[in-house]
Amino acid sequence: MCWSLRFCWAFLAVYGADYIMNPNNRNGLSRLFYNPTARSLFFQALILGLLLYFVMTIVGNVMTNLNQRGISTGFGFLSQPAGFGISQTLIEYNETFTFGRTFFVGLLNTLLVSFLGVIAATFLGVVVGISRISPNWLLRKISMVYVEILRNIPLLLQIFFWYYVVLQTLPRPRDSLSFGESIFINIRGVFVPKPVPDAGFSFYIALLVAAVVAVVALTIWAKRRMRDTGQQFPVFWTSIAILFGTAVIGFFITGRPIMLDYPELRGLNFRGGITILPELIALWFALTIYTSTYIGEIVRSGIESVSHGQTEACRALGLNEGHRMKLVILPQAMRVMIPPMTSQYLNLTKNSSLATAIGYPDLVSVFAGTTLNQTGQAIEIISMTMLVYLTISLLVSAFMNWFNRRVALVER
Amino acid sequence: MTQETGNIITLKNVNKWYGEFHVLKDINLDVKMGEKIVICGPSGSGKSTMIRCINHLEEHQEGDIIVDGVILNNDLKNIGQIRKEVGMVFQHFNLFPHLTVLQNCTLAPIWVKKMPQKEAEKIAMKFLERVKIPDQANKFPGQLSGGQQQRVAIARSLCMNPRVMLFDEPTSALDPEMIKEVLDVMVELAGEGMTMLCVTHEMGFAKKVADRVIFMDAGQIIEENDPESFFNNPQSERTKLFLSQVLGH
Ligand SMILES: Nc1ncnc2c1ncn2[C@@H]1O[C@H](COP(=O)(O)OP(=O)(O)OP(=O)(O)O)[C@@H](O)[C@H]1O
Numbered sequence: 142m143c144w145s146l147r148f149c150w151a152f153l154a155v156y157g158a159d160y161i162m163n164p165n166n167r168n169g170l171s172r173l174f175y176n177p178t179a180r181s182l183f184f185q186a187l188i189l190g191l192l193l194y195f196v197m198t199i200v201g202n203v204m205t206n207l208n209q210r211g212i213s214t215g216f217g218f219l220s221q222p223a224g225f226g227i228s229q230t231l232i233e234y235n236e237t238f239t240f241g242r243t244f245f246v247g248l249l250n251t252l253l254v255s256f257l258g259v260i261a262a263t264f265l266g267v268v269v270g271i272s273r274i275s276p277n278w279l280l281r282k283i284s285m286v287y288v289e290i291l292r293n294i295p296l297l298l299q300i301f302f303w304y305y306v307v308l309q310t311l312p313r314p315r316d317s318l319s320f321g322e323s324i325f326i327n328i329r330g331v332f333v334p335k336p337v338p339d340a341g342f343s344f345y346i347a348l349l350v351a352a353v354v355a356v357v358a359l360t361i362w363a364k365r366r367m368r369d370t371g372q373q374f375p376v377f378w379t380s381i382a383i384l385f386g387t388a389v390i391g392f393f394i395t396g397r398p399i400m401l402d403y404p405e406l407r408g409l410n411f412r413g414g415i416t417i418l419p420e421l422i423a424l425w426f427a428l429t430i431y432t433s434t435y436i437g438e439i440v441r442s443g444i445e446s447v448s449h450g451q452t453e454a455c456r457a458l459g460l461n462e463g464h465r466m467k468l469v470i471l472p473q474a475m476r477v478m479i480p481p482m483t484s485q486y487l488n489l490t491k492n493s494s495l496a497t498a499i500g501y502p503d504l505v506s507v508f509a510g511t512t513l514n515q516t517g518q519a520i521e522i523i524s525m526t527m528l529v530y531l532t533i534s535l536l537v538s539a540f541m542n543w544f545n546r547r548v549a550l551v552e553r
Numbered sequence: 554m555t556q557e558t559g560n561i562i563t564l565k566n567v568n569k570w571y572g573e574f575h576v577l578k579d580i581n582l583d584v585k586m587g588e589k590i591v592i593c594g595p596s597g598s599g600k601s602t603m604i605r606c607i608n609h610l611e612e613h614q615e616g617d618i619i620v621d622g623v624i625l626n627n628d629l630k631n632i633g634q635i636r637k638e639v640g641m642v643f644q645h646f647n648l649f650p651h652l653t654v655l656q657n658c659t660l661a662p663i664w665v666k667k668m669p670q671k672e673a674e675k676i677a678m679k680f681l682e683r684v685k686i687p688d689q690a691n692k693f694p695g696q697l698s699g700g701q702q703q704r705v706a707i708a709r710s711l712c713m714n715p716r717v718m719l720f721d722e723p724t725s726a727l728d729p730e731m732i733k734e735v736l737d738v739m740v741e742l743a744g745e746g747m748t749m750l751c752v753t754h755e756m757g758f759a760k761k762v763a764d765r766v767i768f769m770d771a772g773q774i775i776e777e778n779d780p781e782s783f784f785n786n787p788q789s790e791r792t793k794l795f796l797s798q799v800l801g802h
């Protein structure tokens with residue numbers, strides 16, 4: 142009995158497979174098997190099925206466990222009062238606000254440090270990348286050492302370095318480093334004056350808007366003039382002059398519409414002005430410097446990926462070095478740089494969750510940390526937090542993909 | 554300066570080294586206005602290096618190079634001046650892949666000569682017609698055949714209205730059936746009186762258009778003559794050997 146069963150199986154396995162796999166058997170099944178669309182559909186359905194089964198099993202298990210322990214599920218906790226303070230809040234917040242509010246406070250803090258990090262890391266990275274291929278020997282070596290050292294030290298360690306080694310050695314509030322009695326730096330952070338709108342503020346804003354409009358108009362005019370007459374115009378410097386000039390002169394003719402609220406030492410700490418937390422500074426510096434090493438390498442390899450023949454063609458045509466970079470090399474380097482840049486931006490955003498280590502109140506620290514501890518709603522909170530990072534990532538990717546398609550080369 | 558002799562290009566005792574390696578040895582060459590010169594020689598003999606020195610893609614260390622009365626030294630202004638007058642066509646075309654054919658042709662006139670876009674486009678279309686591909690103007694280089702790309706490269710150079718054209722093996726990266734379409738354009742250009750220096754192994758082209766054929770070996774000009782005598786009555790042994798190899802099969 143056992144033997145005959147085994148024999149049957151072996152027979153089926155050998156001949157059945159052979160029958161199905163043989164393309165000469167033109168019956169429905171094998172045709173389906175060899176149809177690439179049907180085949181890929183089949184495997185996708187299979188994977189989806191397995192995934193669903195897996196998720197259902199987990200969810201089922203969790204629900205039973207939670208019920209047994211008497212933990213309530215759902216998002217009701219979001220409207221309960223939080224009862225704890227947060228050291229940096231970009232929107233109004235105090236202990237009486239809800240847990241839902243802590244979510245947004247944390248989210249905004251994450252977005253703030255990520256945004257600052259992306260901007261600074263891009264800027265620094267481009268400088269480093271260009272220095273890496275500069276004809277200047279010293280610059281080349283310095284930037285190489287910078288990259289090699291800083292990208293090989295773990296990010297967490299760099300955050301600790303800035304926080305504990307650099308910022309914690311600053312003086313106490315009483316002995317603050319002071320710049321013109323208006324900016325103060327001490328162990329509690331950086332204190333800068335806070336601009337407060339005064340009479341004539343809206344008029345001042347209107348002036349600034351007008352200046353921006355003028356710059357846009359100037360750009361369009363210069364482009365059109367160049368197309369029609371070939372004359373070039375220093376748009377960049379003129380724009381800077383217009384914007385800066387309006388900001389300064391406009392400030393005085395509208396009667397100084399911005400008051401400054403200066404930080405002042407009261408008791409043990411400063412009051413008034415804007416406080417920039419040392420946690421934010423440490424995290425920002427570390428994220429910026431660490432990511433800039435990678436961006437530097439991306440910029441360098443992007444520029445190097447453009448063949449030398451392009452440079453020779455530019456020179457043979459008499460284009461100068463600036464035009465060569467701007468019109469020929471960078472547009473081509475961009476298309477190589479964009480995909481890895483995207484992942485660096487995403488890495489930076491995700492790495493910002495290391496904030497927890499030094500107590501910067503980012504989303505993970507505030508929401509997936511304190512709020513989770515106080516409510517015990519692990520599943521809801523962790524999934525909300527994960528969803529946030531996923532959404533940010535997908536949005537950034539979508540934007541970068543769109544941008545990438547715009548600069549892609551047309552090939553045959 | 555050299556104007557009175559009627560020479561547009563003069564190389565006087567030009568020497569060049571790559572590190573220890575002596576690539577160009579005492580090169581002397583005078584090119585008259587409207588002259589067509591074909592340069593040939595074995596691989597590595599320094600042909601490319603010599604013509605690339607003329608528009609300063611390579612730097613020479615000794616001797617003088619004078620182009621249209623302007624002496625070539627490290628002065629950026631002189632280099633710019635000379636590059637405006639000297640066009641160059643490369644073996645691998647070196648078109649700008651992110652720009653259309655038309656934009657490839659108008660880029661330098663717009664940015665270097667500060668020409669209005671409309672005018673630059675008009676001139677570009679004129680030269681694209683000359684190289685017989687006006688209908689490809691809005692395509693990208695990646696969408697064209699090798700022969701078409703090389704013709705765009707020629708048109709791109711001509712748009713700067715150069716007085717001299719340098720060609721560095723313009724057909725050696727092309728399939729046989731495309732070589733003719735490029736050579737036809739070059740023959741036509743020669744017929745219009747353009748001064749041309751052309752590194753090529755196309756001996757048919759040399760016989761047809763060259764006023765002078767120059768044979769280089771190991772960094773030296775070994776022999777120069779009119780095509781008739783060069784091919785039928787070569788003087789040096791090395792030239793004979795080279796010709797038997799090139800024409801032999
Ligand atoms: N950048 C460089 N550094 C060092 N040596 C070089 C460099 N460029 C060229 N050479 C050497 O100089 C010599 C002359 O090169 P060149 O390209 O001028 O030869 P060519 O006559 O054009 O040869 P081909 O017919 O193969 O193009 C060669 O031996 C080459 O190896």
Ligand SMILES: [Mg+2]
Nearest residue numbers: 600601602722
């Ligand atoms: Mg060569």
